[in-house]
Amino acid sequence: MTTNHLARTRAALDGVVNSRTGQGLVASGMIDALAIDESTGTATFTFLLRRDDPATLVRQARQALIDAGLPHPRIQVTDPAGPPKTTHAAPQSAQAGVPAPTPMEIPGIGRVIAVSSGKGGVGKSTVTVNLAVAFAESGYRVGIIDVDVHGPDLPRMVGVFEKPMSQNGRIIPLEAYGVKLISIGFLIDRDAPAIWRGPIITKILHQFLHEVEWGELDFLLCDMPPGTGDAQLSLVQQVHVAGAVIVTTPQEVSVGDALRGAKMFEKVNVPVLGVVENMSGFIDPVTGMRHDLFGSGGGARLADELGVPLLGQVPLQAGLVDAADRGEPIVIAAPTSAAAVILREIADAVRHQVAASGVALPILE
Ligand SMILES: Nc1ncnc2c1ncn2[C@@H]1O[C@H](COP(=O)(O)OP(=O)(O)OP(=O)(O)O)[C@@H](O)[C@H]1O
Ligand SMILES: [Mg+2]
Incomplete structure (x- = not known):
């Protein structure tokens, strides 16, 4: 069950392509600390969004999970370079x-x-x-x-x-x-x-x-x-x-x-x-x-x-x-x-x- 949710979550996130890298979000290394709540299937993760990445990616990621029939994820957005x-x-x-x-x-x-x-x-x-x-x-x-x-x-x-x-x-x-x-x-x-x-x-x-x-x-x-x-x-x-x-x-x-x-x-x-x-x-x-x-x-x-x-x-x-x-x-x-x-x-x-x-x-x- 969890593996299934995990695989589906990763696949849905990888379906969203970052134009900077030309790859999906997981392949681009933007998804960190991904955890799945076993009972609900809710994904929690840190979204490593660089300043030169389109900010709309976060919304797209959320939508991709919902479209895949997964629950609303809990997303913490941070800049890997740290706050300015x-x-x-x-x-x-x-x-x-x-x-x-x-x-x-x-x-x-x-x-x-x-x-x-x-x-x-x-x-x-x-x-x-x-x-x-x-x-x-x-x-x-x-x-x-x-x-x-x-x-x-x-x-x-x-x-x-x-x-x-x-x-x-x-x-x-x-x-x-x-x-x-x-x-x-x-x-x-x-x-x-x-x-x-x-x-x-x-x-x-x-x-x-x-x-x-x-x-x-x-x-x-x-x-x-x-x-x-x-x-x-x-x-x-x-x-x-x-x-x-x-x-x-x-x-x-x-x-x-x-x-x-x-x-x-x-x-x-x-x-x-x-x-x-x-x-x-x-x-x-x-x-x-x-x-x-x-x-x-x-x-x-x-x-x-x-x-x-x-x-x-x-x-x-x-x-x-x-x-x-x-x-x-x-x-x-x-x-x-x-x-x-x-x-x-x-x-x-x-x-x-x-x-x-x-x-x-x-x-x-
Ligand atoms: N999109 C809009 N359509 C129609 N009227 C507008 C619009 N935006 C602002 N206004 C009107 O233009 C006037 C100036 O707007 P506002 O007071 O928000 O500007 P401001 O930049 O804060 O001005 P100030 O530099 O004096 O503080 C106001 O009367 C406001 O109601
Ligand atoms: Mg004013």
Whole structure:
């Protein structure tokens, strides 16, 4: 019985070919510590996924086992080269003479993912909020830090305007759509001018990372302000960032800015997980035809240039702005819309990229 399961499992896994090696997953040496539960036939194994392997292989492996009539496997994905964090170069501080702190792991806050771009208004906050809600819908424990202390958009985008409570000197994060949230927008008056200088941003971020009662999270998404300034530096200096998602529009100018934004993360050895092209054409709801209003192909060009995957192209979505202004992310307001479907696919792709970059994710079945 076990041998049978074992043989079938190995055969199914070898039926999935890795384009890098031209061989099946077992023959490619990607399956380690394969064990079969005798009573159920459930396979447990470690998937050794290199950074230059397609992250979709994990999903294909899972599907191949299911297609072969075997139970859902338990897969731990790791990078045989190990996580990239040990090579973290401490970036120079924006303030000359201030030594850059060494980024650290903060227990409990899970994988920190920065959603960034070089340019304003391309959809960072939209992507952050929708990815977070999509993660939460899949059962992950998620938080968002609104790192945009000058123009905190998070409260409006999720329709939460309360002041967070504090308990035993710790801030209790607010919550919407199953996602825990913190933003300077919750703490100051809505119309107060938010003019902060570098050291204050560092302090606020430190407080958000260390003094908020996050509980146990799987992912902490950071909605970054545009550019490559103090906030980006401060984040990568203070915490180990598992990866950055770069948002761009299809236009060339936005791509150039995004490239500079992405390079900044690469310089400090934060892996760029991939590119999201937002406002990528408009799909006519009547004819279903796609119109490229802002040019096309920018996301793919940027991804190519960075050698990272294009995680998805989110179309301009009618009603998204109104829904966002009502505090409803599009994955909630119009869950079957093209934008919502693609944003959920992007959430899956981000999870795979994080796993592929060497940090094991919890197994959710
Ligand atoms: N795919 C989309 N379809 C339609 N509208 C969109 C889309 N993505 C974002 N928007 C709208 O575009 C505007 C800018 O988006 P968003 O605030 O997410 O950008 P941002 O990059 O976070 O901006 P900032 O740099 O100011 O923080 C918002 O009004 C948002 O609702
Ligand atoms: Mg924003």
